[in-house]
Amino acid sequence: MTVRTRFAPSPTGYMHIGGMRTALFCWLWARHNRGQFILRIDDTDQQRNIDAALVPILDAFRWLGLDWDEGPEVGGPHAPYFQSQRRDLYDAALNKLLDSGKAYRDFEVPEDTQAQREAAEKEKRVYVSSRASLALTKDETEKLIADGKPFVVRLLVPRADKVAINDHVRGQVEWDCSLMPDPVVARSDGSPLYNFATVVDDAALEITHVIRAEEHLPNTPIQVLLHRALGNKTPEWAHIPYVASPGSKEKMSKRKIDKYRTNPQFQKMFELGDQVLSRIGIDPKSDALSPVMVAYYREVGFLPAGVLNSLVRLGWSLDDATEFFTLDDMKRKFSLERVIKSAAGLDPDKMLSFQAHWMSQLPADQKLDGCLPFLKKAGLIDDENDPATRARVASVIELAADRLRVFGDIFQLDEFFVADADLKIDDKNFQKRVVKPETAVDLLRDLRKRLAEVVDFASAPLHDLLQSFAAEKQVKVGDVFPAVRLCVTGKAQGADLFRSLELLGQECVLRRMDRAIGLAESQRAS
């Protein structure tokens, strides 16, 4: 039998990173078995702009390279793939349930049901449905329907039964039906509820494996019962652990983003994000984008490979040593049997380390193509297609080497793109290495003269020049190099100083030294 898995997001306007991990596992299991992966949109309760709310979700899949065999845009033999458009199927199933007596119309007003629920809770009693409407005769029921009395349809839970599943990750899990209230399957307007629509669709789409997050475990007995009542073959289950917030066992949630900001384990991610996003015109403090969303990582300049590798290692491992996986590796090696049971916290540190690894593997031209849009968005370059610009950016990237972990890191070398007048200088270090030392300014002034005389303004000769300059002045290189760096890049540390000088070019270096010397002088005077 062909393996068919599905991921069924509701259109919320963003793709949750934890949901993405679930989707990845679904996709992997389907691909591993040469089966099909289906995307179904669970939009049974939202009416408004589904299309717009769906875009970020599909974009996330596309960005990561996870394709779907059936679903939005691609269609398929079981189209449509939007629950809002499959109402006739639910209606038919509902009638089947009603006709067979497996479900009943419940005329109890919601307030009464609610009151019973509360009373039971108060008395520490298990709440089960009153089933008062079940006592109605057929005539009475028809009268109520004719009178337009509202009702919901509930599944008649077989209270004597037990439900047991053999979960692919959790093993045997059992529930006692005598403890279950009769679940509503259709609202008073006749529309289906999640559990019902899901069961109808999973059966219709011939889903063989329902792989979803652990939080759905309590839904499972209801769904099993529904499948049984409908006469379906029940799918196999795999309840994978949810993704927890860093350093905790709590499910990661969009609503807790403010709390995460103060989480020390999350700090590094927010710092990186804030720094990059603020450069490209996105408000880092806005709720519109945060590390719980897949889009965040794209905007900050992560590679799909890095994100994918992080996600797959959350709750799954191949063995005791392998850490790096390409999508293709995962596809070949993934198995549900090796999915762990406990919740795994997202680890920003490790995520960044995976990212750094995959960035280091990326060919230079792809690094270039990745960085260009960031520089463009930040207004640091004008034309992404201009050959001279591309060449310069390529040089900077080469110079940056492993300092470039995410594309957004290119902003750490913004000194190569800003106008001299706009160069920001790290004041604290400038004071320490240029303004305060007695001889620093004189030294720099002398050095500036020498630099002006250089004919071959290249890294190696510049290195020699600075070195011999320090020797000649009988000062340590540590008194010269950092000062020069501060003057021309504005930073206390960074990429190779001499290659930086070469890349900046003689004229620029001289201008920046003049500017810095002037600045230091005026500060010394005051």
Next chain:
RNA sequence: GGCCCCAUCGUCUAGUUAGGUCUAGGACAUCGGAUUUUCAUUCCGGUAACAGGGGUUCAAAUCCCCUUGGGGUCACCA
């Protein structure tokens, strides 16, 4: 609170299905040291865990029970 799930270094995990080779392995983080003009990288090395208690057994991280702790979920949401 009911139901259900989970429990190995700070974190992600290997080891648990078939008890011994586990004085518990790897990775990230961290701390040292080497390399380096700074930072980063790289390389070497260190610190660091079987939640607790009972069983079963010659032998338990591994099997059983209890306790504790953590978490998920309890809608005419998905």
